[in-house]
Amino acid sequence: MPIEISASRNSQILPSKFGDYYDCDDLRLKVKLYLKINFIRKLFFIRNFLKKAERMTILNSAICPYCSCGCRLYPRYSANGRLTGLAPLRNHPVSRGSLCIRGWNAHEYVRYSDRLSAPTIRKNGNQYESSWEEAIGIASSCMQNVIQKWGPQSVGFIGSSRCSNEDNYLLMHLARSVVKTGNIDSKNRITYLPVLDAFYEGLRIGSPTITFNQISKADFIMVAGSDLSGSCPQGASRICDALKHNAKLAVVDPRGSNLAKLANHHLKVLPSTDLYWINGMISHLITKEKINAEFINQKTTGYTELRKGLEDFSPAFAEKFCGIPAELMMIVAEQFASAQNAVIIIGSGITNTRDIKKTVRALINLGLITGHIGKESSGILLSGADNNTQGTWDMGVLPDRLPGGFPLNMSNQEKYQQFKFKSKPVAGKNYNEILAGVISGDIHALYIMGDNPLEFHENRNEFEKALSELDLLIVQDLFPSEMTNIAKIVFPASAPFERAGTFTNSERRVQWFDPLIEPFANTKSDWEIIASVFRAMDSDPGVQQVSEITDQISDTIPFYENMKAENLKKEIQGITWLPDNDGNPSEPWLQEDWKGEFSTAFPSKDDTIERREEYPLLLIPGRFHSFWGTGIRSCRTSLLIREDQRSFIQMNPADAQKFGVKNGWRVRVISPAAKIETSVEISENIPPGAVFIPMHKIDGALHQFSRKSQPVRIESC
Numbered sequence: 244m245p246i247e248i249s250a251s252r253n254s255q256i257l258p259s260k261f262g263d264y265y266d267c268d269d270l271r272l273k274v275k276l277y278l279k280i281n282f283i284r285k286l287f288f289i290r291n292f293l294k295k296a297e298r299m300t301i302l303n304s305a306i307c308p309y310c311s312c313g314c315r316l317y318p319r320y321s322a323n324g325r326l327t328g329l330a331p332l333r334n335h336p337v338s339r340g341s342l343c344i345r346g347w348n349a350h351e352y353v354r355y356s357d358r359l360s361a362p363t364i365r366k367n368g369n370q371y372e373s374s375w376e377e378a379i380g381i382a383s384s385c386m387q388n389v390i391q392k393w394g395p396q397s398v399g400f401i402g403s404s405r406c407s408n409e410d411n412y413l414l415m416h417l418a419r420s421v422v423k424t425g426n427i428d429s430k431n432r433i434t435y436l437p438v439l440d441a442f443y444e445g446l447r448i449g450s451p452t453i454t455f456n457q458i459s460k461a462d463f464i465m466v467a468g469s470d471l472s473g474s475c476p477q478g479a480s481r482i483c484d485a486l487k488h489n490a491k492l493a494v495v496d497p498r499g500s501n502l503a504k505l506a507n508h509h510l511k512v513l514p515s516t517d518l519y520w521i522n523g524m525i526s527h528l529i530t531k532e533k534i535n536a537e538f539i540n541q542k543t544t545g546y547t548e549l550r551k552g553l554e555d556f557s558p559a560f561a562e563k564f565c566g567i568p569a570e571l572m573m574i575v576a577e578q579f580a581s582a583q584n585a586v587i588i589i590g591s592g593i594t595n596t597r598d599i600k601k602t603v604r605a606l607i608n609l610g611l612i613t614g615h616i617g618k619e620s621s622g623i624l625l626s627g628a629d630n631n632t633q634g635t636w637d638m639g640v641l642p643d644r645l646p647g648g649f650p651l652n653m654s655n656q657e658k659y660q661q662f663k664f665k666s667k668p669v670a671g672k673n674y675n676e677i678l679a680g681v682i683s684g685d686i687h688a689l690y691i692m693g694d695n696p697l698e699f700h701e702n703r704n705e706f707e708k709a710l711s712e713l714d715l716l717i718v719q720d721l722f723p724s725e726m727t728n729i730a731k732i733v734f735p736a737s738a739p740f741e742r743a744g745t746f747t748n749s750e751r752r753v754q755w756f757d758p759l760i761e762p763f764a765n766t767k768s769d770w771e772i773i774a775s776v777f778r779a780m781d782s783d784p785g786v787q788q789v790s791e792i793t794d795q796i797s798d799t800i801p802f803y804e805n806m807k808a809e810n811l812k813k814e815i816q817g818i819t820w821l822p823d824n825d826g827n828p829s830e831p832w833l834q835e836d837w838k839g840e841f842s843t844a845f846p847s848k849d850d851t852i853e854r855r856e857e858y859p860l861l862l863i864p865g866r867f868h869s870f871w872g873t874g875i876r877s878c879r880t881s882l883l884i885r886e887d888q889r890s891f892i893q894m895n896p897a898d899a900q901k902f903g904v905k906n907g908w909r910v911r912v913i914s915p916a917a918k919i920e921t922s923v924e925i926s927e928n929i930p931p932g933a934v935f936i937p938m939h940k941i942d943g944a945l946h947q948f949s950r951k952s953q954p955v956r957i958e959s960c
């Protein structure tokens with residue numbers, strides 16, 4: 244209703260559109276009210292406009308290509324249709340209207356100037372641009388020659404957690420159905436796949452057990468080996484939510500970090516000694532009978548062996564190895580056990596240990612013994628993985644499992660035909676064994692999708708030479724690298740924003756993503772390239788479109804059953820899976836016969852890193868704020884590089900004095916296998932005896948070393 248503005252000073256009753264009545268004495272008050280109502284109207288208009296815009300973009304949105312949080316993004320275009328930015332969706336359960344700096348800027352690397360733009364083939368030592376037909380033809384005939392001459396087990400395949408479920412599923416099928424080899428794995432073998440294997444063996448579910456939002460409601464959060472503010476920003480934001488309602492936070496990390504500053508307890512563990520503090524806590528809880536006996540009796544197996552194995556173990560014994568005061572271990576263990584809901588978050592400190600699987604099994608023991616598994620806001624979450632690490636495992640890009648984590652030893656033909664394999668699948672070499680096979684001469688052909696195995700290889704020179712001498716090396720990627728330089732065939736792939744498919748985040752959320760822009764130059768989606776190789780090898784992949792692969796996955800993997808492309812496209816939040824006994828999505832521990840399995844994951848001499856006199860420091864590799872992995876994509880993003888483009892070695896002031904170096908000095912960092920030059924940064928955040936180098940490639944090039952914690956020494960340049 245329009246408001247009548249009168250100059251009269253007489254009091255008036257003014258009806259508002261909200262049905263209230265305002266007593267207006269003078270003109271000023273009326274004008275104020277008028278402006279206020281108009282302002283509210285505008286707010287409503289803006290809100291409705293934003294809602295409408297968000298609804299419109301639901302049909303055209305993507306998933307962040309970096310970390311395993313899986314934030315959903317929608318695009319921003321310039322007037323001429325160029326992708327100029329990305330923004331978060333407000334009603335998405337993970338992004339909740341916020342992104343980290345990587346997500347906001349994820350569009351930039353996609354059109355970076357050095358993108359691979361056309362297939363190339365190597366002839367007489369030189370690389371030439373070729374047509375797709377020629378490159379695919381040579382790839383397939385070379386592979387057939389290798390199979391004929393050396394057999395199918397001489398071919399290796401490496402998938403990627405940066406590629407979609409559809410890409411990985413089809414690569415797995417090419418390996419298992421067409422070539423008939425089990426030599427397929429991904430680089431996650433050296434970090435995250437052992438974690439998922441441990442989950443599968445201990446909890447009967449090959450994935451973390453809780454969602455990010457459940458962290459917000461936990462009463463006790465234990466973060467093992469990570470500064471989530473960089474590696475898992477959405478996990479860190481949920482911890483902040485939980486702290487607001489007085490949850491307790493314990494951070495087990497040798498380094499001081501943003502998260503450690505917020506913690507009630509910072510347990511400064513010596514690198515790679517995690518099995519000691521975990522078993523120290525478990526033994527204390529057993530001794531003090533602060534365990535959940537009812538849960539152990541009803542829902543677990545193997546407790547007797549665990550208890551017997553820890554009879555001589557104690558926090559005081561653990562302290563000698565891990566450096567955490569026994570008393571602190573006991574306090575944290577008791578608070579964890581007595582919490583209503585408690586969460587364990589696994590970070591890179593755990594995935595850098597010698598025996599990742601054993602360490603994660605020990606953490607599972609801690610969760611099971613206290614009954615903090617399988618309840619709302621109680622469980623285990625993995626942080627810091629790539630955006631499709633979970634999907635790579637689910638799709639069976641594994642040498643010893645089939646899609647969905649099913650074992651290879653299936654009893655009958657009917658069962659493996661469910662996976663559309665023509666013959667019984669065989670076990671193969673894992674990632675490390677495939678790379679070793681290249682050096683030993685057992686592998687003659689290697690197909691690599693979205694990976695650079697030269698990074699972090701301990702024996703770079705020998706490995707590079709062996710790669711260049713392979714009968715066939717196919718590299719499928721976005722950017723040039725040491726690998727594309729020596730490949731026989733290079734297939735240029737489309738980036739995630741240039742195609743459609745699905746990713747599965749670390750809370751098992753399977754999400755459809757749309758193409759936001761046209762494919763770059765003469766590039767193709769990874770799955771399209773693999774399908775062409777299928778056809779060139781006289782096999783039918785049975786798909787013409789990406790959604791047909793999504794449907795095939797849904798038909799094949801029981802717990803992806805309701806994840807047909809059509810369903811996923813409608814669900815902007817994605818669909819989360821959890822298998823029950825029949826493979827139906829459910830919470831397995833709610834099934835009557837679900838039982839978690841304790842393991843005897845005790846420390847042994849091989850698990851700790853031996854210090855040698857000539858290498859007195861322990862190198863902790865890790866991520867640094869805005870960069871992701873070795874920076875293949877994040878180092879091609881101007882804003883992220885502007886944040887901090889140096890690499891450095893961080894060390895404690897006492898060590899700096901001991902080794903006679905000062906802030907900013909250039910030093911050589913030397914391990915038994917590699918050597919790099921970088922600058923010193925002195926920091927109280929690093930414990931004495933340890934040093935930290937970030938993984939990204941600019942300047943310091945940590946990737947020359949192996950990715951694990953390792954002994955090093957430093958020398959002034």
Ligand code: SF4
Pocket residue numbers: 307308309310311312313314342343344345346347475476477
């Ligand atoms: S990097 Fe992770 S937290 Fe950051 S926007 Fe991407 S998915 Fe979200």
